[in-house]
Amino acid sequence: MSTNKVIHALYNDDDVLMDAVKTVKEANHHIEEVFTPFPVHGLDKLLGLPHTRLAICAFIYGLCGLSFAIWMTNYMMIEDWPQDIGGKPNFAWIYNMPAFVPIMFELTVFFAAHLMVITFYMRSRLWPFKEAENPDPRTTDDIFLMEIPVEDNEEELTALLNTTNAVEIKVIEKH
Amino acid sequence: MYQFSSKLKIGAIALMVIGLIGIIISFASAPSTEAEAAEILAHQEAAHGAHGEAHATKTIAHDETHEHADKDAHHVDTTHEKHADHHAEEGHDSGHLAHVFHQLQNRPWAAFYVALFFFTFVTVVVFAFLNIQRVAQAGWSIVLFRVMEGISGFLPYVSVIFLAFIVITAFHGNHLFVWMAEGTVDPSSPNFDPIIANKSGWLNVPRWLICSIIYLVGWNVFVYLNRKNSVLQDNASDLKHYYKNYKLGVAFLAFFIFTESMSVWDWIMGLDPHWFSTLFGWYVFATGVVSALTVIAMVTVYLKSKGYLEIVNNSHLHDLAKFMFGFSIFWTYLWFAQFMLIWYADMPEETTYFVQRFDEYKFLFLGMIPLNFILPILMLVNSDFKRIPQIVLGAGTIILIGHYIDVFVMIMPATVGDQWGFGWGEIGSVLFFLGLFIYAVFTTISKAPLIAKGNPFLHESEHFHY
Numbered sequence: 001m002s003t004n005k006v007i008h009a010l011y012n013d014d015d016v017l018m019d020a021v022k023t024v025k026e027a028n029h030h031i032e033e034v035f036t037p038f039p040v041h042g043l044d045k046l047l048g049l050p051h052t053r054l055a056i057c058a059f060i061y062g063l064c065g066l067s068f069a070i071w072m073t074n075y076m077m078i079e080d081w082p083q084d085i086g087g088k089p090n091f092a093w094i095y096n097m098p099a100f101v102p103i104m105f106e107l108t109v110f111f112a113a114h115l116m117v118i119t120f121y122m123r124s125r126l127w128p129f130k131e132a133e134n135p136d137p138r139t140t141d142d143i144f145l146m147e148i149p150v151e152d153n154e155e156e157l158t159a160l161l162n163t164t165n166a167v168e169i170k171v172i173e174k175h
Numbered sequence: 176m177y178q179f180s181s182k183l184k185i186g187a188i189a190l191m192v193i194g195l196i197g198i199i200i201s202f203a204s205a206p207s208t209e210a211e212a213a214e215i216l217a218h219q220e221a222a223h224g225a226h227g228e229a230h231a232t233k234t235i236a237h238d239e240t241h242e243h244a245d246k247d248a249h250h251v252d253t254t255h256e257k258h259a260d261h262h263a264e265e266g267h268d269s270g271h272l273a274h275v276f277h278q279l280q281n282r283p284w285a286a287f288y289v290a291l292f293f294f295t296f297v298t299v300v301v302f303a304f305l306n307i308q309r310v311a312q313a314g315w316s317i318v319l320f321r322v323m324e325g326i327s328g329f330l331p332y333v334s335v336i337f338l339a340f341i342v343i344t345a346f347h348g349n350h351l352f353v354w355m356a357e358g359t360v361d362p363s364s365p366n367f368d369p370i371i372a373n374k375s376g377w378l379n380v381p382r383w384l385i386c387s388i389i390y391l392v393g394w395n396v397f398v399y400l401n402r403k404n405s406v407l408q409d410n411a412s413d414l415k416h417y418y419k420n421y422k423l424g425v426a427f428l429a430f431f432i433f434t435e436s437m438s439v440w441d442w443i444m445g446l447d448p449h450w451f452s453t454l455f456g457w458y459v460f461a462t463g464v465v466s467a468l469t470v471i472a473m474v475t476v477y478l479k480s481k482g483y484l485e486i487v488n489n490s491h492l493h494d495l496a497k498f499m500f501g502f503s504i505f506w507t508y509l510w511f512a513q514f515m516l517i518w519y520a521d522m523p524e525e526t527t528y529f530v531q532r533f534d535e536y537k538f539l540f541l542g543m544i545p546l547n548f549i550l551p552i553l554m555l556v557n558s559d560f561k562r563i564p565q566i567v568l569g570a571g572t573i574i575l576i577g578h579y580i581d582v583f584v585m586i587m588p589a590t591v592g593d594q595w596g597f598g599w600g601e602i603g604s605v606l607f608f609l610g611l612f613i614y615a616v617f618t619t620i621s622k623a624p625l626i627a628k629g630n631p632f633l634h635e636s637e638h639f640h641y
Contacts, residue, residue, distance in 0.1 A: 042640070059556065086519060098515050 005150040006032065008135060009161045010143050010168040014040045017144040020164035021046050024148065027160055032147045035139035057119050058112045065111025069104040135172070143167075177483055179621040183613065190610025197603015201283040204599070212276035277350060278594040284349040285590040286600030291340060292442060293582045294608040295333045297470055299394050300463035302327040303431050304471070306401070306424035314635035315494055318487050320627045321620065322474050324405060327398045328619025329612050334391045341391075345384040351590050354378045354448040370449050378448055383441055390438045397427040402619075408629035417631060435460055446589035450528045452517070458509040459585070465502035465547075466578045468495055469571040474616065476564045483625055489562040490640045496561035499574060503551040506578075507544075532584060535593040539580050546577030579605070 011017040018040065024031060031047060074093045077083065077100075082090040089095040121127065139145045148157060154171060161169050206212040305323040308316045344351060358364025360372040360379075371378060400423055408416035436456030444455050452458070472495040478484045517525045532540045554570040555561055587595045627633065 055558070086521065088519075098511075098518050101511060101515065 004174040005154065006172055006174050007148045007150055007154070007157055007161065008168075008170050008172055009146045009148070009164070009166040010136070010138070011146070011165070012143060012167050014144060016165050017146065018043065018046065020146060020161070020166065023164050024146070024160065029148055029157065029160075032149050034147070035134050035136070035145040037140055037142060037144070040144075054116060054120065054123075058116050061115040061119075062108045062112040064115075065108040066104055068111065069100070069107035072107075073100040073103055176623075177478065177617070177621045177625055179617045180481075183617060187610045187613035187617075190606045190613070192610075194603045194605070194607025194610060197599040198283070198287060198607060201286060201598060201600025201603060205283050206276060206279050209272055209276045212279050213272055215279060216272070216275060274592075275594060278591045281349065281351055281590045282594060283600040284351055285586055286598075287604045288340065288351065288590075289579070289583050289586050289601070290604035290608045291333070291337060292586070293466075293579055294612060295330070295337050296459070296463045296582075297466045298326060298329045298333060298612075299431075299435075300460070300467040301471060302330065302394070302398055302401075303428065303435075304464065304467055306397075306427050306431075309421055309424040310428060312421075312632065314632045315491065315639040317627060317630045317633045317636035318484065318491060318639075319471065319475060319495075320405065320630065321623060321625050322478065322484075323471055324402055324623075325616050325620035326470060326474060328402070329615040330398050331395055332611055332615045333608070334395050337391055338388065341384065341387045345380050352445055352448075353589075354445065355380055355383075368448075374448065377440075378445060383445070386437065386441060390434045393430055393434060397423060397430070401427070405627055405629075406623050409624065409627065411629055414631060417629065443585050446586060447528060449524060452513055452525075452528075454509060454513045458506075458513055461502065461506040461509045462578045462581050465499060465506050466575055468498040468502060469574045471495060472499065472567050473571050474620075476568055478620070478625070480564070486626065486637050488640065491636075492564065492567060493558070493561045496555055496567050496570075499567070499570065500551060500555040500561070503548060503555075503574065507548040510543075510547075510581075531588045531592075536584050536588060536595070539584050543577055543580055543584070546573055547581065 009020065011020060014036070017034070017036070021031065021034065021043065025046065025048075034043065034047065036043070070093075073096075077096065078090060078093050084090060085099070088099060093100075134140065134145075135147065136143065136145055148161075150157065150171065158169055158171075206215055301323055305320065305327065307313075308320070308323075343349065344355070347355065350356065353359075354368075354371045354374075356366055358366035359368045360375045361367055362372070401420055404416040404420040404423065408414075408420070439456050439459040443459060444451065472492065475484065475487060475492065475495065479487055514529060517529060550573050551570050554566060554573075560566045583595075583601075630636075
């Protein structure tokens with residue numbers, strides 16, 4: 001366990017990568033991380049990653065936006081400065097509600113979208129000017145990279161990966 | 176091959192018989208003279224002793240809002256004027272009686288028509304969805320094609336009834352469509368209506384009758400040819416029938432995009448000939464498509480629970496539920512878009528439509544929002560829930576009830592006014608068509624293998640997983 005060695009196996013096709021992940025998983029090896037240029041459908045399931053909870057956040061953020069919109073329209077248009085727009089009743093929020101629905105909808109989407117991006121950045125520990133963590137810049141172009149930690153089984157792993165149509169296999173000392 | 180179990184068949188026939196009895200009772204109990212109508216009215220007044228009281232409290236509530244409104248110097252009081260008009264109208268007692276008499280006479284017809292239109296329209300939209308899948312060369316849905324074809328097999332049955340209904344209506348067997356009445360386009364007649372007269376280029380009985388027949392016969396021809404090619408493709412050695420069906424699908428969708436809107440203008444919007452909405456065709460389509468996806472999902476879940484459709488997995492169900500979820504939002508969007516523009520502009524000729532729905536149908540009209548929007552959203556928003564058949568069935572039942580009510584609120588106000596209810600006619604009609612639906616759909620499904628094995632995309636569909 002003292003070693004920090006990892007194997008990087010590089011692929012140039014997402015289907016080949018998926019098959020390789022399957023093979024490595026079936027041989028009971030731990031996959032540390034997979035870097036892909038675009039989201040690959042079903043990869044999270046194959047890797048056994050836990051389900052994202054971002055959707056639950058989005059729902060809650062949406063509700064916050066909806067509540068904010070209701071409070072905001074009520075304060076602005078009913079309480080603070082009631083205005084007669086097109087002869088619509090302005091003495092109670094509920095009578096004017098249809099006019100506020102677009103605002104409620106937009107703010108729901110606005111809150112959900114922006115807060116979700118911020119949550120995603122925080123969860124992935126990303127911020128402006130952060131140094132990239134991907135081990136090979138080609139993974140941002142067209143190469144898929146699978147990272148497997150080595151535990152005194154370098155040769156066995158290399159042999160296994162050689163059967164998976166990898167375009168490149170290299171052993172790297174990680175710091 | 177699916178075997179139509181005798182238990183289900185007897186159930187379907189029982190539903191039809193019960194429904195038919197309900198329909199007959201509703202027709203038999205409709206008044207045939209004004210005297211009978213007066214009797215029914217007197218009966219209603221007596222039965223609803225509390226009715227007057229409720230009215231009284233309503234008035235008080237109104238007064239309170241008025242006081243409130245008076246404080247606001249800018250407030251322009253339009254509701255009050257409308258109310259006064261309404262009372263003046265009711266002042267004509269004998270005119271009112273004749274009016275109610277016509278509404279009571281209309282009621283069994285309207286009740287039958289709501290169910291008839293709902294079932295017909297949902298069936299033809301299922302067929303449209305099938306053709307969208309064909310034309311888009313979708314891969315995921317091939318294993319559901321026979322289910323959709325089976326549901327489309329209901330169209331000929333219901334079209335025969337619809338055609339009979341249309342002919343009866345065109346020859347004044349009922350008075351659902353006010354513009355068909357005698358003298359509406361004749362300036363010398365007391366019935367003369369300048370708005371209808373201006374629209375008589377479209378709103379005339381021969382055009383209405385011929386177009387209605389074209390829609391129904393056209394749709395049925397496409398259903399017949401599509402099914403024929405689909406079954407022939409099963410054992411074919413080449414893709415000839417598949418390509419034929421593709422071209423038919425394109426032709427049908429081109430035909431349907433016009434006839435869908437036009438049929439809805441003729442059959443629904445024509446009930447309120449003074450009113451118009453440019454969004455109406457799409458709005459009714461939204462009702463149809465969400466109900467259609469629900470029906471496909473329900474029949475699929477039923478067949479799967481009986482051990483058929485082995486290769487349909489929960490990803491297919493997930494996709495159907497996604498459509499139910501998405502189109503519920505789409506329906507709400509169109510429903511609200513139509514409402515809000517009319518509400519905001521507040522032009523009298525447009526607003527009357529919603530004023531009547533708020534005055535006489537408030538519970539149903541607003542009750543649709545939880546049924547068609549809030550509940551389906553909350554039940555189907557979770558991606559795991561979309562894969563649970565019980566939840567899909569539950570949400571589907573709510574959606575179907577909600578959209579039946581939607582059609583009810585489209586048809587009833589113009590035909591029966593405030594004389595609506597859920598009696599023998601309404602429930603009987605739904606049961607009758609439900610029984611006929613089960614009978615026709617499962618008969619069709621039992622006539623061909625449940626998997627369209629000739630389809631070149633079948634392999635993709637079998638392995639579909641999300």
